[in-house]
Amino acid sequence: MPLLSTHELTKRYPGGVTALDRLTLDLETGIIGLVGANGAGKSTLLRILLGLLPATSGGATVLGFDARTEGSALRRLVGYMPESDCLPPDVSATDFVSHMGRLSGLPAAAARERAAEVLRHVGLYEERYRPIGGYSTGMKQRVKLAQALVHDPRLLLLDEPTNGLDPAGRDEMLTLVRRTGTEFGIAVIVASHLLGEIERVSDFLVAVDGGRLIQAAPLGTFTERTGVLAVEVEDGAEALTARLTERGLTARTSGRLVLVDLDDERPWDVVRDAVADLDLPLVRIEQRRRGLEELFR
Numbered sequence: 001m002p003l004l005s006t007h008e009l010t011k012r013y014p015g016g017v018t019a020l021d022r023l024t025l026d027l028e029t030g031i032i033g034l035v036g037a038n039g040a041g042k043s044t045l046l047r048i049l050l051g052l053l054p055a056t057s058g059g060a061t062v063l064g065f066d067a068r069t070e071g072s073a074l075r076r077l078v079g080y081m082p083e084s085d086c087l088p089p090d091v092s093a094t095d096f097v098s099h100m101g102r103l104s105g106l107p108a109a110a111a112r113e114r115a116a117e118v119l120r121h122v123g124l125y126e127e128r129y130r131p132i133g134g135y136s137t138g139m140k141q142r143v144k145l146a147q148a149l150v151h152d153p154r155l156l157l158l159d160e161p162t163n164g165l166d167p168a169g170r171d172e173m174l175t176l177v178r179r180t181g182t183e184f185g186i187a188v189i190v191a192s193h194l195l196g197e198i199e200r201v202s203d204f205l206v207a208v209d210g211g212r213l214i215q216a217a218p219l220g221t222f223t224e225r226t227g228v229l230a231v232e233v234e235d236g237a238e239a240l241t242a243r244l245t246e247r248g249l250t251a252r253t254s255g256r257l258v259l260v261d262l263d264d265e266r267p268w269d270v271v272r273d274a275v276a277d278l279d280l281p282l283v284r285i286e287q288r289r290r291g292l293e294e295l296f297r
Contacts, residue, residue, distance in 0.1 A: 001064055004027050050078060231258040237255070
């Protein structure tokens with residue numbers, strides 16, 4: 001049984017706005033990146049998968065539950081970290097996370113114990129009794145992650161988990177997300193408009209644009225090697241390009257890079273010899289990989 005499936009899933013809002021357009025997916029357990037620009041339909045998809053928003057047409061099943069008719073049962077097995085700031089400022093983190101555990105069906109004592117565990121996991125154990133209103137943005141994001149984890153879900157849905165964080169905070173949050181998926185064995189879907197973040201944490205990528213599916217495949221499929229050899233030199237790129245062209249290679253200059261078509265193994269030796277003959281300061285030589293940005297271009 002797949003982690004989740006959608007079939008011809010469509011959501012249209014009043015005014016003619018189509019957030020999802022006949023989206024069909026079958027996803028297996030793992031750390032899945034859901035990537036697309038703002039307004040691509042990512043948040044709408046997560047809310048439909050949670051059973052919080054009805055689809056206009058089509059259907060979705062999550063963990064074997066119908067999202068339209070079995071939302072209450074489904075949400076007991078799913079943790080959700082929303083994008084918006086939704087935390088009560090005058091409540092401590094431990095009280096809030098315990099309360100969310102109770103709402104998910106945990107007994108009071110178990111909810112309290114689990115709250116302490118997940119707050120330790122996200123790095124807030126020492127701060128757990130402070131009112132949330134006095135927390136930094138990064139600490140609030142960690143509380144949101146903790147409440148999504150408190151009931152030991154089988155699936156985590158994270159909507160823009162690094163929203164509002166500085167670079168250091170983003171790194172810490174992405175490390176937490178990766179650890180949660182790999183060490184706890186919880187399936188994770190991370191929605192983000194930042195391709196670099198998705199590339200750091202995900203094993204599988206779902207790319208959407210304008211509510212339509214662009215591609216769904218393992219991350220390596222998107223970043224596989226190309227038939228181009230990239231040679232970076234501190235200076236002399238034009239001279240190197242000319243020398244490689246003289247020797248029968250197809251080469252072009254792009255700033256400090258010389259890009260060489262790689263039809264077989266011969267260019268590696270030719271480039272090495274040309275760099276040595278010209279006595280150029282070589283920075284790196286590598287076969288280029290596709291970047292996620294190319295997918296959207």
